[in-house]
Amino acid sequence: MPVKSYSEEATFDGDADSKINYNDAIDYWSSVPASVNGVLGGYGEQTSVPKADIIGSSTFIRKLSSRMPCEGPKLTIDMGAGIGRITRDFLWKISDTVDLLEPVKPFVAQMENELKEVKNRGKLGDIYDIGMQEWQCAPEKLGQYWLVWCQWCVGQLPDDELVQFWITCKKALKPDGTLIVKENIAPVDDIFDETDSSVTRTDEKFRSLFIKAGYKLIASDVQKGLPRELYPVRMYCLKPI
16 A cells, blocks of 8 residues: 555545455555555655655654664564565664565565665565465564564555454564554545555544554654645554553
8 A cells, every 4th residue: 555645536434444355455556566656656766755754754763762672683574565665775774684574476576676785784584475464473473573564554454454463463562562553644534445445544543443452652743745645644653552
């Protein structure tokens, strides 16, 4: 799920998540180019979006440094990672090892090219070519992740599955580990997008789902520097209760 612009295909719906079809989503994403432009829905490196996104995430994490201590190795997992853009440009810099999860096969294949430098630096971990709703933390990594990063991906899961996914993530996190969620925000009601069978949620909806999944909101901020035609993007820092 890329950055989201105001679209004629999008419909406001209080029960939007019931329309999500996982197979339709996989078919759509398998049809787009395995490139930055493809995963960002046309807002690739010819636009300000990729650079602004990384700067925004880096600034957000820097502000939270005192709230994100870590004893031992800093193990991170990049959920719904696409071609690995966020790991390539940011996550490896703040982590000792980065695992990635991505169900779209062409995107996973492209990771080999995108993540060469990360691999050469010894920071590339395991790659899981499955969906978020299928993921279970490997037994040897339970309670070992310093950071779980979810960006532009959770709109592909219905509310109930998303809550269950975040509960699963809690088992993967260190006792003081952190969940970061970075997503487009709908203005009034949740919005279903037929193009990629995804939902753009409201800030209110996100906050209610965090509580259901057993997380405390530590900090939140709005991404700056994105084109005006895009829905706002908000970053959330969360800790298990």
